[in-house]
Amino acid sequence: MHPRTLLAVAAAKAALTACHLSGRPGSSLPGRAALKIDPHIIAPLAAGIRRGIIVTCGTNGKTTTNNLLCSTLEAHGYRVVSNRLGANMLEGVAAAFATSGKRPLGYPDADFACLEVDEASAARVLQDLHPDCMILTGLFRDQLDRYGEIDLTMKALEKAILEVPDMTLVINGDDPLTVYLAKKSAHRIVSFGVSEKISNEEDEIREARFCENCGAPLRYDFYHFSQLGVYKCPSCGFCRPEIDYDASEVRLSPQLSFDVKEPGTAPVKISAPMTGFYNVYNILAVYSVLREMNLPADRFNEILRGFRPQFGRGEVFHIGDNNKQRVLLNLAKNPAGFNQNVSAMLQDRSPKDLVIVINDNAQDGRDVSWLWDVDFDRLADETIRSITVSGLRAPDMQLRLKYVEIESERAPSVEKAIDTRLADGSENLYVLVNYTALYEAHKYLEGLQK
Ligand SMILES: [Zn+2]
Incomplete structure (x- = not known):
């Protein structure tokens, strides 16, 4: 050499x-x-x-x-x-x-x-x-x-x-x-x-x-x-x-x-x-x-x-007493990916809570206008009990949901969003995040699982 x-x-x-x-x-x-x-x-x-x-x-x-x-x-x-x-x-x-x-x-x-x-x-x-x-x-x-x-x-x-x-x-x-x-x-x-x-x-x-x-x-x-x-x-x-x-x-x-x-x-x-x-x-x-x-x-x-997917690609965590609280973490960074995530989530007909985290750091893309290309109206589904939004562009996300007449709560951080839903007793939590929120969400959920 x-x-x-x-x-x-x-x-x-x-x-x-x-x-x-x-x-x-x-x-x-x-x-x-x-x-x-x-x-x-x-x-x-x-x-x-x-x-x-x-x-x-x-x-x-x-x-x-x-x-x-x-x-x-x-x-x-x-x-x-x-x-x-x-x-x-x-x-x-x-x-x-x-x-x-x-x-x-x-x-x-x-x-x-x-x-x-x-x-x-x-x-x-x-x-x-x-x-x-x-x-x-x-x-x-x-x-x-x-x-x-x-x-x-x-x-x-x-x-x-x-x-x-x-x-x-x-x-x-x-x-x-x-x-x-x-x-x-x-x-x-x-x-x-x-x-x-x-x-x-x-x-x-x-x-x-x-x-x-x-x-x-x-x-x-x-x-x-x-x-x-x-x-x-x-x-x-x-x-x-x-x-x-x-x-x-x-x-x-x-x-x-x-x-x-x-x-x-x-x-x-x-x-x-x-x-x-x-x-x-x-x-x-x-x-x-x-x-x-x-x-x-x-x-x-x-x-x-x-096969265990790499972190944040449909990764499942089991948390709480008897591991009864199931959390699924998935990356959703563009309209096609987001729509597919929503489809997969709605295939699961059991009651669920949803956390969406949208950041606009350099790796995410500064422009979040793509949120308007996602079919968020499909989240008006009877199996979805609550939607919590977080991340640097949480207000945009919340506005986007409001536009299709879907109520959401805002949380100051991804950790807080997850904590609140788990404290509510959610046994089926979906966490959809874009790129730069993935690492922190993963790290936090991994910590909770231990
Ligand atoms: Zn042609």
Whole structure:
């Protein structure tokens, strides 16, 4: 290894030790330290990965997809470099490689690297990474003032994808934006999707009703949610691709189950202790990669049963006497994600209380106008006993609810909001938070669970 790379690895590991000692979680310091010494540190370290490099991009579902893929590979005995905690900018990816080797100056000793990569960092990361496979989970309006609209996200991803000479794109075929993007490259495309209609959510916001290719309105047989569905362009012929990994017989409660069909084989039954239709896509994405890379998929259901989502992605806490108080924490950071969270929550027909925390720190996006694109009127549901709002933009959130004639209480902090509802005796509490509220909510709930 080049002396500069060795030095960068040593700096990253020293920075990581310093972070641990000072109790700072998920710091980007190790990656920043390494990149300062060797701006292209990812390239030589990634070259040492033995079997394959898989990157996950897309605005929603990256962390769950990437972590499920890591857990599956590790369950089969493979060693994996990953950024499981979701540090998905250039610094986070650099840190994942630089700090993974056991020896102080060593290369990562790993069969696979599985990395979620932020769209805005993708071009820079992929320049050095050269993945074998890239998962595209789907593209939804996200954090407006950071990227200024979905078009910029797509441009950033397009640049990243064209940068890599040869890889397989594993894409959500139900998303016309993702399909359009993937088809701009010459990469091999493998698609997953759901070809049968399963929901009746007709009123949701749909980001891309127009053909990206020619601008004509797309014609849909049906929608799943947001702009996902079975579509074609009547004008230029752009259409949903043939789906390689197609889910059918989808059940969303009491837990997810579905069959996956791939051409020429019998359907495989998949079930997972998760809820939320979006998780069907996350699971399909991982299954497609396993099959495409000739990796074992026979123990997939068993692995799904033991899979614990990364914090704040549908994580369940049990609190109080006899652990009777159940709290579900979930990240909800854009309209598509929020609407999906609401759908999953309303599938649960037992009485519940709801806490919503909205911040507008830099990582959240300063602009919270997207709240107006969420179908909050659906919260006027008989199973929801109370709604408590908190966070820096609690007044905006409360106003948004008021607009659809839904009453809410305001709490000065996420801790206080949770405490009040638990003190009321809530046995089924949903906590929906955007990005920067996630860590504190998680930490607090974890403390209560002990
Ligand atoms: Zn068209």
